[in-house]
Amino acid sequence: xxxxxxxxxxxxxxxxxxxxxxxxxxxxxxxxxxxxxxxxxxxxxxxxxxxxxxxxxxxxxxxxxxxxxxxxxxxxxxxxxxxxxxxxxxxxxxxxxxxxxxxxxxxxxxxxxxxxxxxxxxxxxxxxxxxxxxxxxxxxxxxxxxxxxxxxxxxxxxxxxxxxxxxxxxxxxxxxxxxxxxxxxxxxxxxxxxxxxxxxxxxxxxxxxxxxxxxxxxxxxxxxxxxxxxxxxxxx
Amino acid sequence: xxxxxxxxxxxxxxxxxxxxxxxxxxxxxxxxxxxxxxxxxxxxxxxxxxxxxxxxxxxxxxxxxxxxxxxxxxxxxxxxxxxxxxxxxxxxxxxxxxxxxxxxxxxxxxxxxxxxxxxxxxxxxxxxxxxxxxxxxxxxxxxxxxxxxxxxxxxxxxxxxxxxxxxxxxxxxxxxxxxxxxxxxxxxxxxxxxxxxxxxxxxxxxxxxxxxxxxxxxxxxxxxxxxxxxxxxxxx
DNA sequence: ATCTAATATTTGTGATCACAATATTCTATC
DNA sequence: GATAGAATATTGTGATCACAAATATTAGAT
Numbered sequence: 001x002x003x004x005x006x007x008x009x010x011x012x013x014x015x016x017x018x019x020x021x022x023x024x025x026x027x028x029x030x031x032x033x034x035x036x037x038x039x040x041x042x043x044x045x046x047x048x049x050x051x052x053x054x055x056x057x058x059x060x061x062x063x064x065x066x067x068x069x070x071x072x073x074x075x076x077x078x079x080x081x082x083x084x085x086x087x088x089x090x091x092x093x094x095x096x097x098x099x100x101x102x103x104x105x106x107x108x109x110x111x112x113x114x115x116x117x118x119x120x121x122x123x124x125x126x127x128x129x130x131x132x133x134x135x136x137x138x139x140x141x142x143x144x145x146x147x148x149x150x151x152x153x154x155x156x157x158x159x160x161x162x163x164x165x166x167x168x169x170x171x172x173x174x175x176x177x178x179x180x181x182x183x184x185x186x187x188x189x190x191x192x193x194x195x196x197x198x199x200x201x202x203x204x205x206x207x208x209x210x211x212x213x214x215x216x217x218x219x220x221x222x223x224x225x226x227x228x229x230x231x232x233x234x235x236x
Numbered sequence: 237x238x239x240x241x242x243x244x245x246x247x248x249x250x251x252x253x254x255x256x257x258x259x260x261x262x263x264x265x266x267x268x269x270x271x272x273x274x275x276x277x278x279x280x281x282x283x284x285x286x287x288x289x290x291x292x293x294x295x296x297x298x299x300x301x302x303x304x305x306x307x308x309x310x311x312x313x314x315x316x317x318x319x320x321x322x323x324x325x326x327x328x329x330x331x332x333x334x335x336x337x338x339x340x341x342x343x344x345x346x347x348x349x350x351x352x353x354x355x356x357x358x359x360x361x362x363x364x365x366x367x368x369x370x371x372x373x374x375x376x377x378x379x380x381x382x383x384x385x386x387x388x389x390x391x392x393x394x395x396x397x398x399x400x401x402x403x404x405x406x407x408x409x410x411x412x413x414x415x416x417x418x419x420x421x422x423x424x425x426x427x428x429x430x431x432x433x434x435x436x437x438x439x440x441x442x443x444x445x446x447x448x449x450x451x452x453x454x455x456x457x458x459x460x461x462x463x464x465x466x467x468x469x470x471x472x
Numbered sequence: 473a474t475c476t477a478a479t480a481t482t483t484g485t486g487a488t489c490a491c492a493a494t495a496t497t498c499t500a501t502c
Numbered sequence: 503g504a505t506a507g508a509a510t511a512t513t514g515t516g517a518t519c520a521c522a523a524a525t526a527t528t529a530g531a532t
Contacts, residue, residue, distance in 0.1 A: 056517095063299075079524070079525090168396070
């Protein structure tokens with residue numbers, strides 16, 4: 001049986017800062033690795049195995065795995081095995097549709113709360129995305145892109161939808177990264193710029209369109225990736 | 237300070253069946269009590285306190301509370317206190333909008349997968365709702381109503397959206413119950429019947445409309461409840 | 473050599489303990 | 503009497519252990 005331990009410590013490590021609690025560190029670390037696709041679908045994740053690799057007690061790992069299962073990032077089988085779920089074409093399609101549905105709604109709901117400083121902040125983040133893409137820093141680009149979306153939606157103080165959206169991102173796993181990495185720079189800049197322009201004009205419909213297009217561009221770019229089909233049906 | 241323990245063991249108890257694991261029992265019990273509104277907003281929930289009331293070790297309670305926090309049913313403050321979140325008018329409104337958005341989508345996506353036996357099953361569940369409402373059994377009516385919606389959406393085997401919807405129900409907490417309890421019987425029957433009729437005719441648009449109307453009816457009925465404003469802003 | 477049964481290992485869960493951080497209560501001072 | 507500070511109690515977290523269930527491995531029989 002192939003396990004994570006036998007597959008080698010292929011985990012991307014995050015350094016644990018002092019003020020950070022262990023459970024948060026483990027959670028963030030596993031979350032990041034799942035989003036990167038570092039942990040292949042089908043490989044069983046065990047509490048003790050991960051605890052040993054990370055050098056912590058099983059307790060924080062237990063907690064993090066439960067939370068990730070709750071968010072849909074990992075799947076708790078009834079054999080009481082925890083694995084990274086397989087991706088299927090249908091599941092991928094449904095996740096993308098839900099992203100568009102929820103993020104367009106979230107953007108529209110955030111619009112009335114957007115102040116000048118929020119727009120300035122979004123422009124700053126967009127610059128960071130731009131720079132990261134230019135430098136080919138996929139990790140940063142993906143991170144800042146998510147930050148752009150989250151910052152926009154979070155302008156609405158009555159927040160229900162952002163956690164739901166983040167759950168979708170988690171379930172999309174490595175695909176959100178792939179989208180960013182393969183995307184021509186101009187696309188991202190365009191869509192984000194369009195969104196910012198719509199914000200300035202208080203143009204609700206334009207904002208929806210910009211966000212929807214941003215997501216669709218990402219999806220379209222994924223389909224151009226060579227050998228992307230290997231990511232489906234669990235073939236790592 | 238008013239705590240759960242000092243407030244008395246006002247918890248609605250579920251009996252723990254043998255094949256049920258302790259953590260599931262605790263989770264279901266707390267979940268049910270939150271949906272009933274048995275636990276008032278603002279009251280701090282402590283691991284040890286609940287463990288003592290339930291007669292279990294702190295460990296399953298710790299797990300259940302973390303999961304409920306992840307689902308938005310309880311709120312983990314940074315003081316590391318866990319409380320039932322307050323309901324505000326804006327939050328309530330946003331939750332209802334998201335319910336309509338997601339459930340209409342879910343219904344539409346389920347439609348192509350609906351078989352004859354699914355329709356028969358939905359009709360059976362609807363009868364149960366009907367009976368429960370007739371007998372004034374709010375608990376059963378609420379349960380069967382949720383079952384109706386969940387069964388409909390779950391016909392789609394590529395399920396992403398149902399957990400998101402269930403999270404919304406949890407965050408709406410006691411309100412979903414109130415809606416059922418105060419609703420004139422005829423309304424529910426009508427909307428569910430409309431939905432079933434649309435299913436039979438493979439009428440996607442009609443199905444959306446029926447589901448949306450069903451949810452809106454519930455919301456409308458809530459607003460007629462005497463003293464409903466006490467449920468907002470945390471006044472228990 | 474292959475299939476089955478028994479053994480051994482691994483795994484998740486639940487319980488208990490230690491500890492640091494937070495909250496609460498008590499006390500001294502003005 | 504009110505307020506600030508100290509002492510006390512409570513809480514969540516992390517670690518370790520015991521145990522039952524599930525898996526993996528081995529032994530035996532045909």
